[in-house]
Amino acid sequence: MLAVLVSIVSLGIVxxxxxxxxxxxxxxxxxLVGSDIRLSCSFFSWRWTSEEVTFSWTYRPDGSRDSISxxxxxxxxxxxxxxxxxxxxxxxxxxxxRRDGSIxxxxxxxxxxxxxxxxxxxxxxxxxxxxxVRLLVFEKVPIQAGVITGAIIGVVLGLLVLVVVIxxxxxxxxxxxxxxxxxxxHGKKKKEGSQQRQGPAPxxxxxxxxxxxxxxxxxxxxxxxx
Amino acid sequence: MLFLIGIFILHISAIVLLLVATIDxxxxxxxxMRTDVWGRWLKINGVWNLTDLPTGTDYPQDYxxxxxxxxxxxxxxxFIAAFVFLAQLFTLPKGQRFTITGAFQLLACVFIMIAASIxxxxxxxxxxxxxxGHSYILAWIAFGLSFVSSITYxxxxxxxx
Numbered sequence: 001m002l003a004v005l006v007s008i009v010s011l012g013i014v015x016x017x018x019x020x021x022x023x024x025x026x027x028x029x030x031x032l033v034g035s036d037i038r039l040s041c042s043f044f045s046w047r048w049t050s051e052e053v054t055f056s057w058t059y060r061p062d063g064s065r066d067s068i069s070x071x072x073x074x075x076x077x078x079x080x081x082x083x084x085x086x087x088x089x090x091x092x093x094x095x096x097x098r099r100d101g102s103i104x105x106x107x108x109x110x111x112x113x114x115x116x117x118x119x120x121x122x123x124x125x126x127x128x129x130x131x132x133v134r135l136l137v138f139e140k141v142p143i144q145a146g147v148i149t150g151a152i153i154g155v156v157l158g159l160l161v162l163v164v165v166i167x168x169x170x171x172x173x174x175x176x177x178x179x180x181x182x183x184x185x186h187g188k189k190k191k192e193g194s195q196q197r198q199g200p201a202p203x204x205x206x207x208x209x210x211x212x213x214x215x216x217x218x219x220x221x222x223x224x225x226x
Numbered sequence: 227m228l229f230l231i232g233i234f235i236l237h238i239s240a241i242v243l244l245l246v247a248t249i250d251x252x253x254x255x256x257x258x259m260r261t262d263v264w265g266r267w268l269k270i271n272g273v274w275n276l277t278d279l280p281t282g283t284d285y286p287q288d289y290x291x292x293x294x295x296x297x298x299x300x301x302x303x304x305f306i307a308a309f310v311f312l313a314q315l316f317t318l319p320k321g322q323r324f325t326i327t328g329a330f331q332l333l334a335c336v337f338i339m340i341a342a343s344i345x346x347x348x349x350x351x352x353x354x355x356x357x358x359g360h361s362y363i364l365a366w367i368a369f370g371l372s373f374v375s376s377i378t379y380x381x382x383x384x385x386x387x
Contacts, residue, residue, distance in 0.1 A: 145278075146294075148288075148291040148295075149291045149294040149295045149298070152291065152292070152295035152299075153295050153298055153299055153302070156295075156299055157299075157302070
């Protein structure tokens, strides 16, 4: 039994050694001029995270076809851009041991609009497709069309639901208070009310009286519906 | 029984008119332009193209959002009123009025009135070309129908089913 399990698991591992490394970044990031943005990059690999894991980020400005390398992490050391457009503005905020290769870009400018590509390698798992995230820098963060409309609709519907809930809550609370006050009167009235009812005679215990009274009320409303 | 069916048909027709008014793009039409609360269709070289609504002082964005939201809410409330009517038909004790249904339908009526009124007051005030399209007219007719419908629900008493 154990041998079968071990063989299945090892077969699975061998089969998946053919799988590639999968790299995850965002799809698009929006930021305000002058603010900082964290570009996240993480990967999935069937292998354990090796000591020689590498991360590299390249940048391609909007409208240009060339990309330049701006960040590289290898051999336990992070190497930041010291000559290019991100000189003194980059910071490595990732945790390679946790498969996180995120970088922080400070003091954004309109010239930073472009595509950032993250490539991660986890030797011996090196076959993979780099993933890109598009950065858009705005003067004022735009609200997408329809957000305000949707918000108004949501608020009104939420108020409606709140009103309904409060109404039923009040009804429930008032009914309970009425029961606890008029318990004995209720019991006598219901006994004389109809001959078809088959409820038990109200006992002296007040909690049981409440339960019996609510039972009778349910039977009454059921008869009304018929 | 016939009366109930008639009331229900009135309600359904109010819902249909509300939906057409909200969805169909004919609040303001000219020969080459059709517009509603969501977008604007322009006839360029014989082909209709969908464009965004203009932004500017003639087209206040907040009032536009208000019209959009209240029109959609009117449709939603009318829908809810239809379902509540069906529910109350089976659960209401004899002799009672359909107040909750009437309340929802009245809310729908008020909301579409708000939407159409804001549109009349704030948009296309200075434009000389064009006229109100069928969606706008249907919005006002839906207001009338839903008002009549809600009054009927407030007055109607449930007889034995």
